[in-house]
Amino acid sequence: MTKGPILVLVFLSTIPTLADEKPWPQKGDTIFVSARLLGMTSAAVAGFQLPDMPTIEACEPLIFRKQSTDGRTTIIKDHIGYDRKLRGAWRTYIHKTVRECSAHEKPEFVKFSRGYLYELPPE
Numbered sequence: 001m002t003k004g005p006i007l008v009l010v011f012l013s014t015i016p017t018l019a020d021e022k023p024w025p026q027k028g029d030t031i032f033v034s035a036r037l038l039g040m041t042s043a044a045v046a047g048f049q050l051p052d053m054p055t056i057e058a059c060e061p062l063i064f065r066k067q068s069t070d071g072r073t074t075i076i077k078d079h080i081g082y083d084r085k086l087r088g089a090w091r092t093y094i095h096k097t098v099r100e101c102s103a104h105e106k107p108e109f110v111k112f113s114r115g116y117l118y119e120l121p122p123e
Helices: 003-020 098-103
Strands: 030-033 061-067 073-077 083-087 117-119
Antiparallel strands (some): 030 061, 061 073
16 A cells, blocks of 8 residues: 555545634634723713723733624623723734733734723724
């Protein structure tokens, strides 16, 4: 028996597992963002006040919720359960592990916009 048929068989057996792999991250995955997300305190208006949103330090675990269809906005959930939106080129700041996150350069500032939206300056 030659090595050719064995190699073809081994190669063909890996095809189904490659096709089943989904892109990362998926809804519910734990992610680590290599940027500090500043919190927010809102003033009461007509007796109503939004809850304070704490600062999230870089590389704290967060939950990936979804990505917009245009890929510009990522929605994450923090440890308290608040949704936060990341807009811009955040993909390079989202990591699978704390170690990977800690090794990545952190932006010096993140512009906080209305609501729970964080925007990175254009690259």
